[in-house]
Amino acid sequence: MVFSCFFYHGFLVGRNSHAMETWIKSKADQFAQAAHQQVNAVHQSASRLAEDVLQKVTHREDDDRRDLEFRDGPLGFTLEGNLVVAVQPNSQAERLGVAIGDRLVRVDGYEVPDVESGGFEEQRARALITKWLKDMPRPGVLTFELPEEFSDEGEPVEQDAPTSPEAQDEASATAKSTAVQVLQGELQRIQEERRKLSLELQESQEQRGALTAQLEQVKQKSDQQLRRSADLEEQLQVLRSQHKELKELHQALGSKEEASQAAAQASAARVETTQVAAQAAESRAAAAEQELSLLRQELKTALATLAETEAAATATRMQLEPLEKEMRGFGQAHEAELELLREDRGPLGTLKVCAKRVRRETYFSVTWQNRRAVPQEQQKRTEAHAQHVKELEQRLEVQQQQAAEELQRQQEELQRSKEALVEAQVTAEAAALEARAVRMEAASTHAEPNGDILDDQLLRVEEVAMPVAKANSGEVWTLVLGLQKRIDLLENRCASLQRPGGSWPSREREIESLEDSRALSALRLQSQESVMSTAPLRPSWELKLAAVAGPYVTAVVVTIHRLALGMLRGFLEKLLKSEAWLWVFYAHLLVLYAIAASSSLQTTADAGRGAVDSLNAQLASAGAGGPGYTLSFEVGTWMCIQKKQNIR
Known part of the structure; x- marks a missing residue:
């Protein structure tokens, strides 16, 4: 736009120079024509004046009135009312024959009112005569009336016309000589006016020459402006091509940004899905743990019951052993007694003894069966409970295996999401570096000198690096500023993509589950590392340094600053990770302060x-x-x- 303004300015200068030349020529022609017309008017007025003088001398009117033509300049007489009271020497009035005592009766055809002296009417008549004389166009005609001559008796004197031829010849010769004198005076005046007009014509010609020289200078300047406008137009074409390239580059950056945004959104979606799946797996694992704890409690209860049952069975066995021994003793005694009775009493006694023996055996067998039934039922219940516990353990193992598989699958998905996030971060960093390189290339391209005019109009490299451009801005520079804003936005997004996932919901549960101080300190260190990692990649003073020292010096200084800052941060991180080294660091500071204090003392x-x-x-x-x-x-x-x- 700046170059188009210069081109339009050069075009206007060319047109103005042509118009100025035309105007100068027209003014010179007008001056010459006006001088020629004025000379013709002088000649015509001189001839007309000569004729009027001859007519006035030869044909004097009977009423003694004279019409005198006054031209530019002072009139040369003073009026008192309408009477001439003074005539200036060597003035128009004296040359035209105005004398003291003449009465002004007509001003350029307007009749002068004849009023009595004194009063308002006389003042009004004087003001009116003064206005007419002031507004009278030149040349203008004033009519004077000659005063009447009176005799000694107070009567007007009548002049007798000469009747003899000699008197008439003498009067005509006198009139001719008077007319010749008047014409000579008028001729001298005309010659003076002609001389003045010739001087004015010469001055106008000199002015015309000066204007012509100025016109030539203006033409030269216009040619220079035209050549400069042609150069500016060529530069404008170059800038348009560069603008087109920058536009294509901007479109490419926009497509890359959209791709990186899509990748970031996809990675964020995968991370969210992974988080949801991890939460679901954690919830299932928690439910399985609760169920496992319940099963463990039931198993403990069953084991306790089994132990009690085994203890009861052992106690029952201990009780049954004496009974069995007693039963065997009773059986042997009964057999012996039965043999004795069989031998003593015969068959009836034998039957009674047998019946008694049967009843006793039945009683003992029923008692024995009742006593053995209780441990068998307890053993069956114990076996059933053990089978149920075994089934529960098998189910728990299956659920644990499923939970482990699901957790491993979620971990793999999370690892893939992290890898995709790292790839998106690397892509974003590459886009930011490419955008910064493009910005530096554009700044270095537009910082080359392009002539005297471009030194004052174009932007400098330091000003391109500034966020707010202070120089003249056109369409190209507006686009460059837009690209700078887009690059800053990309860098901010890259910084946001580089942040670790420290805001996951599982982090609070991890904090709640941690009990020892070392885990808490490690987690605090991770949060500090995340805070350090979210620090801005570019220092706040980078733009100011670029405006003062240039982009290359700024790049070197920023690189050194980042290296030093990284080393210091690494040292602090190592100190924070190791408690022993932290104590050593503080002890070494204390020793240094003690040495300094003792040295000072x-x-x-x-x-x-x-x-x-x-x-x-x-x-x-x-x-x-x-x-x-x-x-x-x-x-x-x-x-x-x-x-x-x-x-x-």
């Missing part, structure tokens, strides 16, 4: 001791100095002055 003590020694030496020398000796010394903040003393 030692220096102060040495200085005080030296001051005391010098003071003692001065006192000793003062004691040997004699009377009238004055000693002034200063130690620290106190002053000791020994005045004049007479030492006897």
